[in-house]
Amino acid sequence: MKIRNKITLWITGTGVFVSLVFSLIIFLEMKELPYKSIDTGLGIIAQVLGRLTITGKIPSGVRLPGELPVDVNRYWIKIYDSHMKTIYRTELARHVALPVRKNMRAYTVTKLMPEKGTGLGEENKEVTFRVKTVYLRKQGSGYIIQIAKPIDQLQDEVTDLVQIIALGLLVTTLLLIFLSYGVAGRILKPIGVINRMARDISDRTLDRRIPIGKSRDELYELSSSLNRMFDRLQYSFDMQKQFIADASHELKSPITLLMLFMEGAVHRKDLPDSFKQRLIHQGNILRRMSRLVKNLLDLSALELKKNGEFQEVSLSGLVKSVLGDYEDVFAAKRITVAMEIPEELQVRGDKDELQRVLINLVDNAIKYNHTGGEIRITASKCDHGVHLSLFNTGIGIPKADLDKVFEQFYRVEKSRSLRYGGSGLGLTIVKRIIELHRGTLEMESEPGAWTRVNISLPVPAKSLQKK
Amino acid sequence: MKILIVDDEPDLLEELRETLKQQRYDVDTAADGEAALDKVFDNAYDLVILDIMLPKIDGLAVLKEIRDGDITTPVLMLTAKGSVEDKISGLDYGADDYLPKPFDMAELMARIRSLLRRTSERKDTILTVRDVSLDTKTRQVSKVGVPVELTPKEFSILEFLLYNKDRTVSRFTLAEHVWGDEFDPFTMSNFIDVHIKNLRRKIGDAEKKRIIRTIRGIGFIIEDAEG
Numbered sequence: 001m002k003i004r005n006k007i008t009l010w011i012t013g014t015g016v017f018v019s020l021v022f023s024l025i026i027f028l029e030m031k032e033l034p035y036k037s038i039d040t041g042l043g044i045i046a047q048v049l050g051r052l053t054i055t056g057k058i059p060s061g062v063r064l065p066g067e068l069p070v071d072v073n074r075y076w077i078k079i080y081d082s083h084m085k086t087i088y089r090t091e092l093a094r095h096v097a098l099p100v101r102k103n104m105r106a107y108t109v110t111k112l113m114p115e116k117g118t119g120l121g122e123e124n125k126e127v128t129f130r131v132k133t134v135y136l137r138k139q140g141s142g143y144i145i146q147i148a149k150p151i152d153q154l155q156d157e158v159t160d161l162v163q164i165i166a167l168g169l170l171v172t173t174l175l176l177i178f179l180s181y182g183v184a185g186r187i188l189k190p191i192g193v194i195n196r197m198a199r200d201i202s203d204r205t206l207d208r209r210i211p212i213g214k215s216r217d218e219l220y221e222l223s224s225s226l227n228r229m230f231d232r233l234q235y236s237f238d239m240q241k242q243f244i245a246d247a248s249h250e251l252k253s254p255i256t257l258l259m260l261f262m263e264g265a266v267h268r269k270d271l272p273d274s275f276k277q278r279l280i281h282q283g284n285i286l287r288r289m290s291r292l293v294k295n296l297l298d299l300s301a302l303e304l305k306k307n308g309e310f311q312e313v314s315l316s317g318l319v320k321s322v323l324g325d326y327e328d329v330f331a332a333k334r335i336t337v338a339m340e341i342p343e344e345l346q347v348r349g350d351k352d353e354l355q356r357v358l359i360n361l362v363d364n365a366i367k368y369n370h371t372g373g374e375i376r377i378t379a380s381k382c383d384h385g386v387h388l389s390l391f392n393t394g395i396g397i398p399k400a401d402l403d404k405v406f407e408q409f410y411r412v413e414k415s416r417s418l419r420y421g422g423s424g425l426g427l428t429i430v431k432r433i434i435e436l437h438r439g440t441l442e443m444e445s446e447p448g449a450w451t452r453v454n455i456s457l458p459v460p461a462k463s464l465q466k467k
Numbered sequence: 468m469k470i471l472i473v474d475d476e477p478d479l480l481e482e483l484r485e486t487l488k489q490q491r492y493d494v495d496t497a498a499d500g501e502a503a504l505d506k507v508f509d510n511a512y513d514l515v516i517l518d519i520m521l522p523k524i525d526g527l528a529v530l531k532e533i534r535d536g537d538i539t540t541p542v543l544m545l546t547a548k549g550s551v552e553d554k555i556s557g558l559d560y561g562a563d564d565y566l567p568k569p570f571d572m573a574e575l576m577a578r579i580r581s582l583l584r585r586t587s588e589r590k591d592t593i594l595t596v597r598d599v600s601l602d603t604k605t606r607q608v609s610k611v612g613v614p615v616e617l618t619p620k621e622f623s624i625l626e627f628l629l630y631n632k633d634r635t636v637s638r639f640t641l642a643e644h645v646w647g648d649e650f651d652p653f654t655m656s657n658f659i660d661v662h663i664k665n666l667r668r669k670i671g672d673a674e675k676k677r678i679i680r681t682i683r684g685i686g687f688i689i690e691d692a693e694g
Contacts, residue, residue, distance in 0.1 A: 257476070
């Protein structure tokens with residue numbers, strides 16, 4: 001789950017919980033509030049009745065006009081003596097029985113109304129009563145006054161209250177979700193920026209750093225920590241590249257020495273030819289090593305290179321000159337060469353490096369071709385630059401190896417290096433050069449039949465070119 | 468011919484001194500820039516072979532001093548870096564040629580001979596073997612005075628073998644020389660024989676008394692003496 005959703009969930013959850021507790025308190029308070037006024041009213045009537053009872057006016061008269069502020073018959077009233085004997089009851093109390101709950105001063109009871117005689121017009125219906133019980137003690141005897149009132153409308157008010165609270169909760173929850181989602185986005189926005197920056201820093205752009213904000217908050221610390229990590233990474237990357245460059249460089253003198261010694265020995269008159277042939281063979285192994293060192297050095301120079309000095313290069317001219325160098329080779333191997341490149345096609349790049357790319361690719365196209373085979377080089381303008389493709393017949397590359405051939409020292413078969421030579425860095429160098437030109441490179445092949453290398457080089461907009 | 472070799476690698480210095488002595492050159496050596504400058508200003512050399520990486524004073528500074536001192540002795544720069552920048556700055560400072568390490572003796576020999584001829588009093592630019600002659604300046608080849616048309620690659624092979632007269636040159640060395648550094652000599656050496664065959668046909672190299680002789684399993688040699 002995304003942090004943003006988590007934060008939203010947490011804030012919403014906490015908010016809803018707090019709102020629920022708040023609503024519950026409000027609900028309980030509000031629920032009791034209407035009863036309080038009723039209870040007070042009932043209490044006043046009960047007090048009056050109690051006084052009347054004690055003075056002996058009840059049960060002599062049922063009607064008590066003038067003494068009470070209300071019509072007694074609208075109430076359910078019962079008065080008991082200390083032996084729980086009813087000494088007075090209203091018409092309503094005659095028809096409906098309500099329980100006496102001791103220890104409870106006020107409570108609600110729901111009763112089914114009888115068919116007639118209540119005078120409420122609520123026959124055969126459930127009616128809720130609010131009941132109040134008052135205990136009186138006077139001159140050794142006690143009375144219990146139980147007084148009740150139907151409270152239908154109050155029930156509705158409680159339902160309304162619940163509905164309002166539920167609606168409020170719903171709106172609050174929705175608001176919380178929206179707001180907390182927005183807040184989470186705001187909190188996470190700088191992290192997103194840092195993340196994008198960190199992602200954009202690749203092994204090629206290790207010199208870039210995350211911009212650090214002004215306030216010294218947690219994000220400032222995160223950015224600085226990441227930047228310090230990039231410092232260390234860049235340092236070890238550079239060290240490694242420098243090491244390869246230095247090591248290759250240091251290898252050159254001893255290789256020269258060995259080469260000179262072996263060559264010198266070949267010219268000595270006192271050594272048998274068979275021994276000289278073995279020396280020549282050793283010399284070739286040494287040359288292979290020298291070649292590898294040279295390629296390693298070239299590659300590390302390309303790795304350390306940020307971007308080159310580019311110029312306009314005529315593609316057809318470059319291809320022609322490289323193919324010219326191989327002319328006799330094509331003739332000897334009876335390879336048919338076709339070239340289809342518009343004369344006016346120009347690319348921007350480093351001429352020497354682009355030539356290197358062509359040489360390495362043509363070299364492969366010859367090496368892995370068969371006698372009487374074919375090489376086709378075509379180029380054309382495409383949407384965002386120049387597309388160059390080099391096709392050759394030959395042994396091809398298995399599908400599984402196609403994207404690995406650009407890795408350093410990768411070989412389709414170990415035996416190929418012995419049969420065909422090469423340092424195993426040729427295509428890695430090609431790839432690096434194309435990358436420096438911000439181009440793309442891919443290879444397709446039909447094993448046993450053909451191989452095709454596709455290169456696209458971007459042609460920068462006129463405005464970006466040097467004036 | 469007197470040659471000064473400047474390099475800080477004693478073994479390399481010794482190896483070069485021995486080989487060049489065998490070729491009847493008068494060889495002097497220096498192991499650092501200071502010693503090199505002392506020797507250059509005290510002696511008249513026909514050629515200076517100068518490594519770029521040197522203790523005390525580096526090769527480029529030495530070269531600058533030499534040229535500032537109005538000494539026009541040809542200078543061949545050696546460098547292990549092999550970068551284009553080194554080459555350019557070397558040539559800018561007035562070096563006459565440039566050879567990246569690792570190099571082989573045949574290549575060094577060809578460069579030395581080419582430099583010595585280019586600047587020699589005689590302005591002798593003609594290389595010959597028996598009745599075949601090659602003009603390094605006009606790039607003309609003739610057999611018994613009759614011009615022979617060679618392709619650039621064939622010319623390059625013949626010239627290289629002539630510079631290395633009486634020394635066996637391997638296919639690899641030839642491939643590296645003819646096609647240059649960028650090309651893979653392992654691919655190219657397979658095609659040297661084709662060029663040698665064509666070359667032999669064009670200069671009328673008879674079976675019995677080969678001018679370009681194949682040394683089996685080793686390479687090719689050009690000799691004056693008919694063997």
